[in-house]
Amino acid sequence: MKHLLKLAGMRELEAREILRLARVAKKARGKKGLSKGPLTGQIWALIFTKASTRTRVSFEVAIRELGGVPSFLSAAEIQLGRGELVRDTARVMGRMVHGAVIRTFAQGDVEEFAEFAKIPTINALTDDEHPCQILSDIFTIEEKRGSIRGKRVAFIGDAACNVPRSWAEAAKIFDFHLVCGAPKEFQPLAVGKHVSWTEDPREAAQGADVLYTDVWVSMGKEAETAEREKVFAPYQINQKLVGLAKKGALVLHCLPAYRGKEISAEILEERAVDIFDQAENRLHTQKGILQWIVSKPMKGKG
Ligand code: CP
Ligand code: NVA
16 A cells, blocks of 8 residues: 655656546546546545645545545544544544545644554655655756756755755755755755755855745744744845846745745746746646555655
């Protein structure tokens, strides 16, 4: 049985297969009937402890367009929110539904769910990783600029949160360079051959093929808002920073965006076509992920 719990440890062959399926799904959208897809006869639970617009809607639509039925469950409205154990919730769900998409805080909870439910399980964001987002962002970059191999992706902002952590794993899988421009206290977890860090956002942006940012205040960190807004103030993607990147560099944002914080209103609007194509691609990539997960395991080392 396959899961998508994190990018860490994923083989390039599998990740490339997801992107291939996403490309096919994007081309085919609107041409096929809704009832003949690979999820026909399946019910998928979406268990969300944190807010979501893009991830929730893209999974709900993707599951339906692949022939399945999504069942959205806010954690606050099921017994999980009143303290029922993840493992007990998982053992119930595993007997009733065919797959689960989970957004929560602890990575360990998604892993425990997969272990006890024994149904395909997808990480729709935890404090550690946001694998579906980054696979989709690679889809967007390759769609607009060709292969990501060897490119320089500059992440500006909170390099310790889930999104850049998944970027760092993706850099190893797809063989590109991730440079993080971030304050000392928010450095990436590990630097190495594929990941570097600088405190200077200008140095990070210099010569980048892609400039990327995420919110300064991730879900669950709201109590630190004032402190974070102070420390991240120099780490905004704006006209000046974009001027340092390569000519024709892409500017991407996983969204939601806070204009005047991690990105200037001017750049967000100037680059809106790319940024909202990026959001749309979440739908096509979720289809790639779902189709990959219900397909037979792939052979080869990749
Ligand atoms: N980028 C992203 O995951 O958006 P949502 O929080 O709206 O799902
Ligand atoms: N780092 C952000 C990502 C939102 C999609 C968060 O966790 O809130």
